[in-house]
Amino acid sequence: MLKKKKPVEQEPEVTVADKKQENDVLFEQLTNKNKEYMVKLNRKLEEAGFPEDNKILVxxxxxxxxxxxQPNHITARRLYGTATDQASHLTDSGQGEVTKPVERSETWKIYLDGALLLGGMFAVITGLSYVFGDQExxxxxxxxxxxxxxGGLAVMVITKYAPQPGVKGGFLKYIVATTxxxxxxxxxxxxxxxxLPAVLNPVIPxxxxxxxxxxxxxxxxxFKKKLNIQGTLI
Structure with missing residues (x-):
């Protein structure tokens, strides 16, 4: 006899009401500063007439x-900019799409990628100038x-201070740090x-x-592919 196939159980659909309930739980896990941010953002979206269901999903x-x-001491403002700017972004998008924070790899990975990039670039440019310039x-x-x-240090600084949307003063810090x-x-x-004495700095042809x-x-x-390094210059 053929065995009857068991019916495939479908996962229950997550409703907006479920999301709202989950939001209430998540909100209680926020620090006071982050709670204040979300309260301000909520008020500004309400003033702008942002759809309630879209707001819950966002x-x-x-x-x-x-x-x-939060465990990394990264605040909501650092992730999404000011409440005013984030509200403007959400209302201007028309779909209620949230700006996702850029994920960056660990510091040592950023350093390794930057060292190989800028150090290698300088070596290639110098090598080509000497080769085609008929110099030994x-x-x-x-x-x-x-x-x-x-080179690794430079890339670390550039990526750390790269301006984020909605963060005031971010571009100025970026220019100063990079300079x-x-x-x-x-x-x-x-x-x-x-x-350095020549004996300590022998010339490489x-x-x-x-x-x-x-x-x-x-x-x-x-290494960029092997270690899945994210948030670098190239």
Whole structure:
């Protein structure tokens, strides 16, 4: 005899009312500062006539993100900008779509990716200039190592202070942090390595400098995919 197939059990549909109930639970898990943010945002959306059902769905996603990031000391304002700007974004979108925060990998992954990117880029440019310029000299060993180390630091600063939508003063902090980092890099490369004795900074021939740069680029793309590095420059 053929066995009767068991009917496939369908998962119960999640309603807006269920989302609202879940929102109430999530809201109680917020810090006082984040609660204040959500209260302000709710008031501004009500004043703008934002649809109630859309608001419940948007808040559900926002609250989940905020609760997840609270242990990392990341506030709702840092995730979504000011309540005023987030309300403007939601009302202007017409669909009630929430701005999702950009996920960034761990600091050491950002550093590794940046070191290989900028260090490799500098080595390739220098190697090409020497190869096509018919010169045999290349970068000093310590100079090249510093380029990789400072390249990672530069990318860390740039990604950390990258302006976020709705955050006032974010662009100014980004410009200042990036400018200071680049100045330090240039000064160390221009003057710091000149003070080193030649015996401590042996010159790497141009073709080898180029090869090191190409290998660094290959390693950058490999580790970016292998480690799933997110939030970098390229």
């Amino acid at each position: 808040f559900n996603e926002m609250l989940k993100n905020i609760v997840t990031e 000299a290349g970068l000093g060993l310590i100079t090249m190592i510093l380029n990789f180390l400072l 200071v980092t680049m100045l330090i890099w240039i000064l160390l490369m221009a003057f710091g390595t000149q003070l 141009g073709p080898y400098t180029l090869a090191i740069g190409v290998i660094a680029f290959g390693a950058k793309w490999y």
